[in-house]
Amino acid sequence: MTPPDTRTQLLDAAEHLFAERGFHGASIRAITDLAGANLAAVGYHFGSKAQLLTAVVLRVVEPINAAQSAGLDKLLARTPDPEVTELVEAFAGPLFDEMATADEGGARKSRLIMRILGDPAEEMREWPGPAEDTVRDRYLAAFAHALPALSANELWFRIRGILAVAAVDRVDVHNGQPPPGRSSAAARRWAITFLTAAMSAPPTGT
Amino acid sequence: MTPPDTRTQLLDAAEHLFAERGFHGASIRAITDLAGANLAAVGYHFGSKAQLLTAVVLRVVEPINAAQSAGLDKLLARTPDPEVTELVEAFAGPLFDEMATADEGGARKSRLIMRILGDPAEEMREWPGPAEDTVRDRYLAAFAHALPALSANELWFRIRGILAVAAVDRVDVHNGQPPPGRSSAAARRWAITFLTAAMSAPPTGT
DNA sequence: GTCTATAGAACGATAGAC
DNA sequence: GTCTATCGTTCTATAGAC
Numbered sequence: 001m002t003p004p005d006t007r008t009q010l011l012d013a014a015e016h017l018f019a020e021r022g023f024h025g026a027s028i029r030a031i032t033d034l035a036g037a038n039l040a041a042v043g044y045h046f047g048s049k050a051q052l053l054t055a056v057v058l059r060v061v062e063p064i065n066a067a068q069s070a071g072l073d074k075l076l077a078r079t080p081d082p083e084v085t086e087l088v089e090a091f092a093g094p095l096f097d098e099m100a101t102a103d104e105g106g107a108r109k110s111r112l113i114m115r116i117l118g119d120p121a122e123e124m125r126e127w128p129g130p131a132e133d134t135v136r137d138r139y140l141a142a143f144a145h146a147l148p149a150l151s152a153n154e155l156w157f158r159i160r161g162i163l164a165v166a167a168v169d170r171v172d173v174h175n176g177q178p179p180p181g182r183s184s185a186a187a188r189r190w191a192i193t194f195l196t197a198a199m200s201a202p203p204t205g206t
Numbered sequence: 207m208t209p210p211d212t213r214t215q216l217l218d219a220a221e222h223l224f225a226e227r228g229f230h231g232a233s234i235r236a237i238t239d240l241a242g243a244n245l246a247a248v249g250y251h252f253g254s255k256a257q258l259l260t261a262v263v264l265r266v267v268e269p270i271n272a273a274q275s276a277g278l279d280k281l282l283a284r285t286p287d288p289e290v291t292e293l294v295e296a297f298a299g300p301l302f303d304e305m306a307t308a309d310e311g312g313a314r315k316s317r318l319i320m321r322i323l324g325d326p327a328e329e330m331r332e333w334p335g336p337a338e339d340t341v342r343d344r345y346l347a348a349f350a351h352a353l354p355a356l357s358a359n360e361l362w363f364r365i366r367g368i369l370a371v372a373a374v375d376r377v378d379v380h381n382g383q384p385p386p387g388r389s390s391a392a393a394r395r396w397a398i399t400f401l402t403a404a405m406s407a408p409p410t411g412t
Numbered sequence: 413g414t415c416t417a418t419a420g421a422a423c424g425a426t427a428g429a430c
Numbered sequence: 431g432t433c434t435a436t437c438g439t440t441c442t443a444t445a446g447a448c
Contacts, residue, residue, distance in 0.1 A: 024230035114324035118317050157396045164374035165367045190363045193410040201403030204395045
C-alpha cells in the first residue's frame, strides 16, 4: 500500500474539482489544497492548469476507448455480423463500467464527460483525441452494416444519442444526489434495453 | 423595431457567453462588452452575476415548460390514453422547437441546458424551478399509464434519457460545428423515432 | 438609468531557496 | 521534488457623480 505520489493525487483532486465546478471554477489553489500538495506543484508536474486538464481527461477517456475497442474486436472475431444489441453493449457498456466504481467516482466521471461534451472552446480543444475518433468510426461502420436501411446522417444522430444517454447517467437533473432506487448495475442494463430499442428503430420516413 | 433595452441585451449576451464558456468562464466584463453596456449594468439590473444566470436560465426554460404543459393538456383533452409516440412528441418536441431558431441560437441554448444538467453545485442550485418539476411529474404519470409494465425507476431512467438526447442535440462531440447534414427539423424527427422506440421497449428483465 | 473609479479579493504563473 | 514569496493580472461588487 504505497501512498500515491503527488502527481496522482493532483490528478485525482483535479478530476474531482473539474467535474464538480468546471475548468474555470476549479482554481489551482483548490486543487493543490485537496491534493495535499503545494501551490507550485501543478506548474512543476503539468506545466499549466490547461495541461493538467488534458491529463485528467486522457486518464478518464483512455480506458473507456480501450474497452470499447477490445469489445468490438472480440465481437468481430466471433462473427462478421454482430447483432445491434451486441454492438450497443460493446459500445455503451464500457461507458457505464468505467463510471461505476461504486462510490461517487462514477458520477464524477460522468459529470466530467458531460462538461467536455458541452464545451465548444474551453481549454479542451487542443486535446489530441485520435484514439476515440478511430473507435467511433469503427463502430459507425459496424452499426451501418447491422442497420443498412439507415442513412449515414440518421445513424450518426443515433450514435450521439448513445453517448448522450451514457453521459447523463448518474448526473442528477436537479441536485447532486442520484435519483432514488438507482444502482449502476441496473442503470447499465436499463440503458442497454433503452438504446438497443432506439438503435433498432426503422429509419425515419420522409 | 424599437431597439432592445439594456436588460434584454444583457440577457442575450449572458445567454451566449454562459453557454459558450460556462458561468465562471464568462466574466461580467465580457458580458457587458458584448451587450454594449456598462460594467456596472449587471449589478444594477440583476444584483449579481449569479442572479443574472438564473434570469437567463428562466428565460430559456419557461417557454419550453409552457409548451410541454400545453402539449400534454391538448393530448389529454382528446383522449385519456395517449400513445407513447404522442407523449414523446409532446415532451421532446418543444425541446427541439425552442432550440431550433435556425441560427446558432439553438445550439447555444442546447449547450446552456447541458451545462445546467451537468452542474451539481454551480450558482444554479438556488433556482426555484417548481414549474418544470410539476410538468415532469405530469409526464411521468402519463408515461406510467401508457407503459404499465415498467417499474417507476426504469421509467424515470427513460425520461432522463429523453432529456439527455434532446440536450445533447446540436452540441457537437468534438468541436464547435454541428455534424454534417443536420437540419434541426430532421433532428427533431430522428429524435422522435429514436425516443419512441426507446420508450416503448419492454421492461428490462431481472 | 448610465457612467467612472476603485476597493478588495482571488487568480495563474514563476523565481529562487532548500 | 517541494516549498515560500510574490508579481502582474483579472475578477466581482459598489460607491458616488451625472
